[in-house]
Structures are given as structure tokens and as C-alpha cells.
Amino acid sequence: MKVEYTVEYNGNQTKMSDLVPAIKKAITERGIKLKDVKLTNVYFQPENNKTFVVAVLADGSEIDFAL
Numbered sequence: 001m002k003v004e005y006t007v008e009y010n011g012n013q014t015k016m017s018d019l020v021p022a023i024k025k026a027i028t029e030r031g032i033k034l035k036d037v038k039l040t041n042v043y044f045q046p047e048n049n050k051t052f053v054v055a056v057l058a059d060g061s062e063i064d065f066a067l
Contacts, residue, residue, distance in 0.1 A: 009046030019044070022067055023053055030063060 005016040023042065024034060032055070039056040051067040 007044055007046050019051055026065055026067065027055055
């Protein structure tokens with residue numbers, strides 16, 4: 001089963017499937033290999049169309065950024 005997660009707010013739609021490639025790109029642009037990411041927390045604020053990401057690495061450290 002495939003699930004598509006979409007947030008609709010104030011007439012705008014944002015699909016998680018559109019965010020995932022951008023998140024992966026942002027992580028690798030920071031010199032981090034995706035295999036070294038243990039957990040990625042994504043916080044989407046529809047009122048300002050901002051996405052905030054906290055990636056927990058295998059060594060326990062974290063990186064955070066906004067898209």
C-alpha cells in the first residue's frame with residue numbers, strides 16, 4: 001500500500017513526496033551520507049510554507065536546517 005501525505009492550507013497543497021528529494025539533497029550537500037542518517041524529523045509549517053528538518057546521525061549528533 002502506498003500512502004501520499006499532503007498538507008492543504010489556505011488553498012495551497014504541499015506533498016511530502018515533493019519534500020523528500022529536497023531533504024535528501026540538503027543532507028548530502030552538507031557532506032553527510034544518507035546511510036549515516038538514523039532518523040529524520042520533518043516539521044512543516046503550512047501557514048508560512050516552511051519545512052524544518054532535524055536529522056539524527058548514527059553517532060548521535062544532529063543537524064538541522066530549513067527548506
